[in-house]
Amino acid sequence: MTQSDPVIEWLLDSDPSIRWQVMRDLLDAPDRKWMAERARVETEGWGARLLACRDEDGQWAGGAFLPAGFDPREWHEHGQPWMATTFSLSQLREFGLDPACAQARHTVALIGANARWEEGGQPYWEGEVEECINGRTVADGAYFGIDISPIVDRLAGERLADGGWNCERTRGSVRSSFATTINVLEGLLEFEKSTGGTPRSREARGTGEEFLLERSLFRRLRTSEPADKNFLQFLHPNRWRYDILRALDYFRASAILTDTAPDPRLSEAINHLRTRRLEDGRWPLDRSPPGRVWFEFDDGQGRPSRWVTLRALRVLRWWGTQASIA
Structure with a gap:
């Protein structure tokens, strides 16, 4: 990818919060350049x-x-x-x-x-009591330098028998939720990035990943039917909700951290991601969670989304690069 690519130009014609990630993840800009752009997030946009x-x-x-x-x-x-x-x-x-x-x-x-x-x-x-909330609290705390190891240890002990998590566990749920599991996995990954993790947190992250991989990121294990048609639509901001692009971006970050090859069980989700690309090389925003917000930072449902396109391009770039190495 080059800066002269029309899609890259469109992404760069945006907010610092998008530009620095394009520079790092798609253009391989030197650290000093993308870090300088990232610093603008505090003061601009x-x-x-x-x-x-x-x-x-x-x-x-x-x-x-x-x-x-x-x-x-x-x-x-x-x-x-x-x-x-x-x-x-x-x-x-x-x-x-x-x-x-x-x-x-x-x-x-x-x-x-x-x-x-x-x-x-x-x-x-x-931390709170629900695993979904605590997963995001771990991600935020680890990212911003807070010691959240007690919450991590609690989450590791709250896994269900299938390897994932469900915030309805205390109300009797015995099956893991895609949404709760991705929230916890993102938290455990951020904790591992920041601290190296613990044997227990790494093992928990492994079982959570397996929960999603066994289901090709969106299928029911018993019937192979899509667990929710919305999982195949692209959402932003995700908040606590799940879609396959969120999961693919997680697995990309996980593989980069651990220096491992992409799991072949991601291929069906990757293929779906490719089919949703528009003729002009961008991806649309399918939906946004309803509810009161401070302000919007997408151009609206049904229109090309810089956030969705950024995530899609870096996932496909990672997948293609790793496939060529293999």
């Missing part, structure tokens, strides 16, 4: 705009998981709100806010001092 939405105590919208004063009718009538601390912090991680920058360090310290989970009043960095 979507990253700076989201940071400006913080409360004085470091939270967003006055709550950990839900905005202050939340009325449950809103969720039923308009969708889950995405403005509170957990979703805002995860979004900054996706943007690539440098965890060493002043605003990041100040924010995570304030959250540790002031944020409490609505479910039980626990301090934010001690």
Whole structure:
């Protein structure tokens, strides 16, 4: 890929949060160049705009998981709100806010001092009770330099017999969920990137990966039917939801970290990804989670999406490069 490619030019004509990832993942730019672009996330564009939405105590919208004063009718009538601390912090991680920058360090310290989970009043960095939420808390905490090893150990012990996770476990679920499992896997991977992981966390990550791979990332194990047709549609932002592109991007990052070849069981999902490419080389945004947000950073459902296209191109580049090496 070159900077003169029309799709690359379109991606670069965007926000710093996208540009630095294009430079690193698609153009193989020198570290100093993409890191300089990444530094702009703190002061320009979507990253700076989201940071400006913080409360004085470091939270967003006055709550950990839900905005202050939340009325449950809103969720039923308009969708889950995405403005509170957990979703805002995860979004900054996706943007690539440098965890060493002043605003990041100040924010995570304030959250540790002031944020409490609505479910039980626990301090934010001690985690909630649902595995799906804790997976993202681990990812954010590990990325931003917080010691979240107690949550990691708890998640490793909360696996179901099939190797994955389900946030309905405490309510009797005995089968893992695609969505909960990818949230936990991303957290465990970020923890491993930051700390090297532990034998228990690495083993848990392996069983979670196997849960998805056995199902070709989207099929029911017993019938081989798609578990949910929405898994084959491309979603952004994912929030807690699952689609195969999110899973493929995870497996790409996992393989790069561990220096392993792509698993052949990803091939069906890869082929589907290829079929969804538009004639102009881009990928569309199929859907976005409904609900209140601070602001939009895609051009709308049904239109080409820079975020979806970035993820798709880096997955296919990784897959093709590894196949040629093999």
